[in-house]
Amino acid sequence: MGIPAPSFPYPITLACTSLPHLESFADLPDGFIRIVSRIIQKINLKNPFSEIFATRSTIANESGKSLDTVHRAVKWLEDHGMIERERKAKIGYRGSKSPLIPTQKFLHSLNLVDENGNSREFPKFSTKTDFSDANKKSAPGANVAPTEKKNRLFKRFGNVSLPIDLSWLCERGGLTPYGVLGLMKLARSVKQTLSEVVHASMKYLDGLTKNELYAYITKLLQSGRDFKNLSEISKENDKNREISEYLKEKQKIFFGKKFISQSTRTIYEFTEDSVKCHYPDGASKTMVLEMGLLEAIQQGKLRPYVSQPKSCGPNAASVSTKNSILRKTFLESLFNIKPKVPLAS
Incomplete structure (x- = not known):
């Protein structure tokens, strides 16, 4: 466990x-x-x-x-x-x-204190509500939705307090607070939570109101489907979508830039839709931008790469001399200049 x-x-x-x-x-x-x-x-x-x-x-x-x-x-x-x-x-x-x-x-x-530095007071709600007798008269303020999770924030509708993530059912969906309580009770009877059902089915619920919305959610709860797993999959998809959009944004920002690894000396070049890896041995490959690469840049493991001048390196002198000779030969051939020969004495 x-x-x-x-x-x-x-x-x-x-x-x-x-x-x-x-x-x-x-x-x-x-x-x-x-x-x-x-x-x-x-x-x-x-x-x-x-x-x-x-x-x-x-x-x-x-x-x-x-x-x-x-x-x-x-x-x-x-x-x-x-x-x-x-x-x-x-x-x-x-x-x-x-x-x-x-x-x-x-x-x-962080909204933990006000502008004067005083601690903010956050509402506390009862986590124990007796729904054993539906016909029993409730005391004033007793109609509080049972918490599906601890430390959830609630919003009050008259004498009923509903989890804030379900408040839209009343505000936009047109359901009564007691109708939402009934749906929560039905969800518990089939070992589900209304929040998970609503989150997993949001794209189907959008646009429905009042009786249509209530009937559709009721049908979902009576379908026997496991919305807990569907909700987790939906949340995971949302998270992956956010990461994908974030990576696309960073790809545009770093387009055309190069970074070099301080340990492996590998050069990472950002193209329009990928990253090219240039290894010290001359090999190269193309990869998709990942969060690990961005974290390495953020942590300083990868640093901006500045191309070295061609004259730098262990063979700089010989390369420079060779290039000079080639340039001289080219000019001589271009202008038909003959090298000077010392006159015989």
């Missing part, structure tokens, strides 16, 4: 998800995003300005990046006023520690 993925509060998850799209982090290198996300996940929401004592090696292991990349990411945050560092000597031990201290600019950019 696999180790369950760690669960983070919704504000932290939202901050990590929106990180690549925030204006304050527009200049953040792509290779630093996972590192900064790990730092965000260690922020204490009860005291967001408290120090983060995670070691650089811990962050490197968790983010799958090198220690040097972590140092450069932390330096970027520090240079942009996102964090502060204060070196403290370890009492009774050799050495010192340098915890990261989030700044107000950092926390406000």
